[in-house]
Amino acid sequence: MDLRNSMLLALLLAVTCSVAVAYDPLDPNGNITLQWDVISWTPDGYVAMVTMNNYQQYRGIMAPGWTLGWSWAKKEVIWSIVGAQATEQGDCSKFKGGIPHSCKRTPSIVDLLPGVPYNQQIANCCKAGVVSAYGQDPAGALSAFQVSVGLAGTTNKTVKLPRNFTLMGPGPGYTCGPARVAPSTVYWSADHRRRTQALMTWTVTCTYSQQLASRYPSCCVSFSSFYNSTIVPCAKCACGCGHHRGHAECIMGDSKRALSAGVNTPRKDGAPLLQCTSHMCPIRVHWHVKLNYKDYWRAKIAITNFNYRMNYTQWTLVAQHPNMDNITEVFSFQYKPLVPYGSINDTGMFYGLKMYNDLLMEAGPFGNVQSELLMRKDDRTFTFSQGWAFPRKIYFNGDECKMPSPDSYPYLPNSAPSRSRIASSLASGLFLLMLLLVV
Template sequence: MVGGQATEQGDCSKFKTTIPHCCKKNPTVVDLLPGTPYNQQITNCCKGGVLASWVQDPANAVGSFQLSVGQAGTTNKTVRAPKNLTLNAPGPGYTCGRANIVKPTKFVTADKRRVTQAMMTWNVTCTYSQFLAQTTPTCCVSLSSFYNDTVVPCPACSCGCQSNATHPGSCVEPDSPYLASVVSASSKNSYMPLVRCTNHMCPIRVHWHVKLNYKEYWRVKVTVTNFNYRMNYSDWNLVVQHPNFDNLTQSFSFNYKSITPYATINDTAMLWGLKFYNDLLMQAGPLGNVQSELLFQKDQATFTFDKGWAFPRRIYFNGDNCVMPPPDAYPWLPNSGFRQYTSLLTLIMTSLSTAALMYVHA
């Protein structure tokens, strides 16, 4: 095997001369680490099991390994497709289908003068489910705007409720004198988040702030905050849905890529950090946040600040759907006409009351 290794060799006692790399019928194969000797490498291997998304880094979005299966024969009739493939990641969440026979893969030589062909090629599709990965959401969204003093927080208990009374250690207060000892004592191999005590109890909060309004443009500030003391997030990403992403002029501190899941509707964007600047979201603390501003050009036919139009429809962090506040809680646009109408009505009622009192005294 090259480009990977089986975690267990299994029972190879029946082999007397050449001992196989693995004799288990259901081996677990892991990627090799960077810096592996060249004679053990293959193209697209040795990333330590870390794959980037195709949009963020296509060169590191592919992983591969090569193995030789003994006693499998050398014809299409003797070689059988693998069964029960499972993609393991930090925690559950992936479900893989059966291996389907597809057109054999073709390989072009280095001089591009000859093409060889694989005996058989199988295709296995694995899908990710947030509901299988964890029982509760992992992120939430808060909202604010320049035209309203109200800051709409994440919905209460978005990712769980504080239960230190019945389950001590479910969260940590940021000003606790025991914070350092609790964090250092937490299991390094556990993927369960150790979060700061908040009303939402989410490891990640995304804040969308409508910052400024210009004649032809408007500006938004996006802040991602990590409340998880146990994990930092390298190569994180956001997927945001908003109708004005078809006119995004500039993203100041995040990379941006338009995503068109509905072909003709360009309302979804993927945002991620700049390399060596803010592509690493540190664990909870003073450095546990990243932020950028987005500048949109107005489409006068659709643009409005009314009825929460300026806020996103959905936000995903690392593929997980974040909990949004209810629409009726969004910061509302002050209606000056309503205030003028109320003042005029009050003036009329006051005048009528005064006239009535004068008539009674007369």
């Protein structure tokens, strides 16, 4: 009986931990939902519109973009795709005459590049797999393609839902649940005078876990302040030291190789080429407490890219700080408060201004963006002591960054010693004097 209880407890803990890993307390409802709408029947299957909706507030999908995969339930084939393509055709030797686009039992689908011929496009396709975060750009937070499926059945009862959905965005981290039949999607005509609906609809929900994406963080945070000359750097080996993601290779920022041709060329496997640093992170976020006014205080944020092979398009930064509800002005960044629970306003999302600094360049002289925040003081809680002026958490592109140790924060020097410290110093002096006299 004890063994059975132990096994049940272990199973419960495993399930709880697996759910908790994919849960983001700052974005509790964030996910990517795949919507598969059957819009017409064909002689041996159907035509479907597949839409990827990103409901994550501050996590998008960057280049080289998403890859969507699944396993067919029967012996289905893909006759054609508009707005995307399968990476492999597979074995189509049994077909005579018309050859399917893909005969793979486990197809992998990728988005098309911008600029493909018009007859290969549909709405919301062809963005190289780049999908914006919903909180940053709702209109750009979706991607779609149209697929014609054969050998699939031609009624709601004979069509079988695909299984084992996978999503790479572009690296690992997403876990997809099973496909579930949903109420048929309703479509409106362009003039909103006619309403139609899908013949059949199913959805798949995919959630992100940073722990599944990598065992190491992808960014780190450093601190400084006007009231202390100490600069708190990123922790040593904050993102690992040459033991993952190809980090064994790094180059010095002042070396000739950093200026040579081909250094900024991305690799197919996404392996970075980092500037050699003590932290070995692709991204560093620096928070500087800059100025103190009577009713306001000012902080500066600087984001530096140390990866020579990566441009961060439509980047996002999330900061959690108790004074976020009193932000008065943000210079050169866009700002949006995040209130996941409807009451506590201590989290905000920052992102670049379009066509100005929404592209964070690769490592080098232009590989940084920065802004300043002006915040009104709250007399009940505001203080510069005990590291209060520094953020509690920082996220870059949806991944939580490695923070400095709290005991290393720049401290606020005392203007005058307290009475207790004076008394303690006098007592210590008298003790030393007595000790010397005895000797």
